[in-house]
Amino acid sequence: MIRFEPREPASLKRLILIPTIAAVTALILASIPIAAAGLSVFEAYWLMATGAFGSLFTFTEMLTRATPLILTGLAAALAFRAKLWNIGAEGQLYAGALAAVAVGSGWIDAPTYVLLPIVVFSGALAGGLVMLGPTLLKTRLGVDEVVTTLLLNFIIILFVQMMLEGPMKDPMGMGWPQSEPMLDAAALPKLLPRMRIHAGLIIALISALGIYILLKRTVWGFEIRAVGENANAARHAGVPVTGTFIKVGLLSGALAGLAGVGEVAGLKGYLTADLSPGFGYSGIVVAMLAGLSPIGVIFAALFIASIFVGADSMSRATGVSNYLADLIVAMSLICVLISGIFLRFKVRFIGRKSVEGAGK
Amino acid sequence: LAAEKPIKVAAIYTVPVEQQWVSRIHKALTAAKERGDVTYTFSENVANTDYERVMREYAEQGMDLVVGEAFAVERAARKVAAEYPDTAFLMGSSFGPSKPNFAVFDNFIHEPSYLTGMIAGAKTESNIIGMVGGYAIPEVNRLMNAFMEGALAVNPDVKFLVTFINSWYDPPKAKESAFAMIDKGADILYAERFGVSDAAKEKGILAIGNVIDTSADYPGTILASALWHMEPSIDKAIDAVLSDSFEASDYGPYSFMSYGGGSFVADEALAGAEAVAAAKETEAEILDGLFRVNINDSEPKSTM
């Protein structure tokens, strides 16, 4: 029989040790498919490590991939703190990207220091507004937001396709469903020459810090936590519950929208309907790995990004199917999730015998 | 300086290699590998976000030739190419080449598509042809338009039903769309996607193949097919790399029939000798440069 006894608070040593053990376990498990594909396990891991950290290029690539994950991770972490189950970061990301492209590809002509803030703000606003709908439906009509946000993802991606094939299609795009390119003035600056890493990372890190301070140190954060832990009691104590949900919804959507802004304004330069390989969904994973802690989100996003980039590169170097990367990410996720249990609980395995023995 | 055989080739696909389009490149490269001309590695299903990184990784690994599709990553792909001038890039693209090392290709098989249209136009009895496509992009549109033109050339009464399933892979969905067209009276289906010929076979009607030859999979169903062959383009590029003469040129024409990049096959037993003969005649004219099939990239629409 297994029994769980809550352990709080977890010591910093455990906070670091346990995820590490989990990551190692994951890598051990991942050696099964690696071996099945006929590779030498050690070589594969060496290639994986160099694939993510081996050079400045790979390292910045890893950071580039972590950037949207930090933002969607924050979107999920913040919403989940208030028990607002936002599964719609994917759609909000696209909405943010769409808005950024709409204002940043020639509609407004202004110098960078004017245009860039407008682009960033519109993207955030669009993401926030998308989340506002499900939030209002939840607070006013009691509609389950898990389902509405999930369905909105599909609606928005179809809407993006429609815009890209219609009004926002690039006339110079040879008929491909893609938007006009963003103006140079609307682009997020690159952080290093010849590398893809861009100022979206700075936005992501500042957001993480901001959300951390918001939750930990401010009245709003206090109210968000209260609503998330017990909305009835919060309401009774005079906390504006509906207002808090709306704030959280707007902010959460805005964070996901920022992820979209970063991808178009920092990376791609224009919008296509396959902008995101599921960053919105991965954000949920990131948030949970981080235990909904905003600072933890940064580490979790880096973890996921380095596993993915490393494994992807390893599969390329060895000629194994690159689905291996997804597989290793998924396995690591599950291991790290399980390890979370050991952080929150003392797990005791009790055999029937020992129970009786204890009675003597 | 000229490279030594086998040269190192890498391919980057945004979809799995089973996808018709990509399968043609994969096949040509696999053949080159088996000949011993190249070593060949590939990454499939690469997300657009990752495309640039993968290109750089291959370039860093010292590949001589990188083949891929730049369709949704044009700018990034060209930028990477510019930064690795010693690597040759041959990318599917709707745009032109970029100096010094970024060559482009595309599936210009509008000519055989026109010919399959002639066969279908002659064969249809209901005068309704159903066409199921993935997305309405130039690479799809131009083939559909050429097909429609070919059909109308031999049979002005023919009407078309056009549906896009907005997915590259959803055979069950493509099949449903095809069923819907059969319900509306279509007796020939233009099978741009996997799944359409299955519907045709199940309902006992005919289908037109596209890009790959699937007549063996659907015996008695495939009336004619417009085939794409990447071998001329790939072999040309390999030769260029070997002789150190790779240039930023447009490989699109190597998909034309005259280079053997496109071909037309018809099942004479199904299509009838007369129709096939007419198509063969036009084929000869195309090969002789006497007849030019229009390239029309606009979205085709239903005409009923």
Place this chain on the structure above:
Amino acid sequence: MNANPNDAPLVLKLDKITKRFGALTANGDVSLDLRQGEILALLGENGAGKTTLMNILFGHYVADEGTVEVPGTDGSLQQLEPGSPNAALEAGIGMVHQHFTLAENLSALENILLGTEALTSFKSSRAKARQKLESLMERSGLSVDLNARISDLSVGEKQRVEILKALYRDARVLVLDEPTAVLTPQESESLFSTLQKLASEGLGIIFISHKLDEVLSASHRIAVLRGGRKVSDQPTEGCNKRQLAELMVGKTVPESNRDSKEAGAPLFVLQNVSTGQGRDAITNIDLELLSGEILGIAGVSGNGQGTLAKLISGLATPQSGSIVLNGAPLTTASARQMIDAGIARIPEDRHKDGIVGPMTVAENLAIETIRKPENHRFGFLKFGAIAERAREAITSYDIRCQGDKAPARLLSGGNIQKIVLARTLDASPVVVLAAQPSRGLDVGATADVHRRLLEARARGAGVILISEDLDELMRLSDRIAVIHRGVLSEPEKTESVDRGTLGLRMAGQSKEQAA
């Protein structure tokens, strides 16, 4: 009172049970036995370990030390498999939990049948079950509509379903954890007469209660726990209230009583207030609260007092009528506006509406005033000030916890209530709404609550006391009104009403009929 069945065979024996939660010893070396046909009352302060002990008995918890023994087939005592509710059920132990364990989406019959048939069977023989239950209900006097959905039943009815669940499984021991905490006086009386009847048929019964009157009148034997240890175990005959209270608390408990004092001017007025139709709705309620008085509202729960409390708490708005405090309109005020206007509200369900369990004691103490300047600067929390005030409250209200940073959910019911009292009453409110403020609290905590309410009254605040506990109402209130089916009677001076008529009027008889 039946004679103590001293010589009847044992049906249960707890032997030297110890259970620790971390550093806390919830039960220390507790031994207890129960005989056939015996009613044992288990007394103890909040957090004394009563529920824990019963949970061990039922297999929800595993004891760290000690054993539970029940008679086997041959009648000799045998150890019960620890940690297995199933084994406990098999052994004929039935348990009615403090918080009901009923599936609300199922009917009463379905809840009773749950787990009594093999899960692999494809048939459910409801007709036979129904027959057995009909006869059980007749014998015990516990009647419920077996087809009713649990969510449609009143608290009393739900409890009857819980007891029927145990009886249906032919229980030999029945454990009830604070069964009367949520019952009306009438319901409590009928419960105890049922229990007497069941005991006389040979059932062994353990019940937990904080109400000394009912413990004295309904049990054969009384065991008292204090700090997890058994401090007394004796026949009920010869016990008295004062002595029991002292045993529980370990010292004498001062009883606060209302001094006579002239009430002041009208303070808080509800005029002709109605809400919509349905359960717990109210119609045309007029209420005038004077400053410096405690106005008691008696009623069986579900008759509109919940809605009334919601209105005054700012959680609902009336359909018609007005709410006015000192001339200022509050009809459509939100919870926050009610608080700001000086209305302190003590919720009926302190776990659900009173505290945010995972947040700290300090945070729970600050939550109502978090937007006040004393708690933040430009939206940033003043942690030092919040903690400082929390520590003051912890001392002055004697909140027993592991410091201001402890999560509030770990506190016992009485201490949770103290948090609510501290944060609401410290702001010197003009009106205090106290809904069932001592429900489930032990004598000590109850005395504390009463003292605080009387202090508020002495300060000149008006107090609305909603309660089902007639003793509490009679002792504290200056005037008492009765609420029934959403209609509130004219309040009367407490001196002019008597307990009996009050009970009848709560049950729906008119004043004339009752008198």
Place this chain on the structure above:
Amino acid sequence: MSDIFDILLSINFWNAALRISTPLIFGVIGALVCERAGVLNLGIEGIFTAGAMAGWMAVWLGAGLWGGVLVAALAGAFFGLIHAILTVPLGLSQHVSGIGVTLFATALSYFTYRTALPDVSSPPRIEAFKAIDVPGLSDLPIVGPILFQQTPMTILALVIVAVTAFVLYRTPLGLAIRAVGDNPSAVESQGLSVYGLRIGAVVVGSSLMALGGAFLTMSAFDAFFFGMVNGRGWICIALTVFASWKPGKALIGALLFGAFDAFQVRLQTEIGTIIPGQIFLMLPYILSIAALVLVARKADYPRALLVPYFRGQR
């Protein structure tokens, strides 16, 4: 307008509707069984993929069609068990575990397929289920041609709806499942195992989901493709809420969805030229949300859904 009526009145249309809804019927019943026991299973999208791949692969390796169905169900059960262990005894967030299972099942299916078939330029085919033609029954008016021109898997889906409804409402097991989704302590206090029931329900529900995937590769089609599940799993999650967790309504919801899809495919060829195709594709999702808004107030939510149960935790 008359065209629209023509469509709605044609047997082929209803045939298509039932065919399109079959995977959804499996999926929504599977999701319903999980959720009735209190566990949201967002692993559904990946479990669909795993069922599609495993079932197809088994047939391709020679297990026979029903062998394939069994293998698909086992694959679903395997991933269901992972989700169940993560969410029930370990009490992890059901959202995250579900999304994790979707990632894992999808990646494992793709990796396995690609490792087994590294060099195919065209996906291999199997001999898929054929429509059954029951002499006599097929000749019944309306019902005959709609019901008895379906493959056996469609009939199986309909049977499963009936069986699920029977088990849920008429057997002790169903009683326990409904109770554990509402209040686990009710179940525990009656001596039943909360964990056992929940794990069992998630495993069974997941194998039903996998059958939905298997339908795609073994009935609707005869080959496995990457990405072929294409959001069908997520739709089932929405349909479950739409159906207020009732099997009968779930069937109706899936059929409506199928009918709508069949209708939009047909309508698109008619007026596709005026309205962008995406509008049609969006409509089912928009209608689902509209339906949720209408039923939300009345919905009989399993109260313990998403809430992990720890024995004796305060």
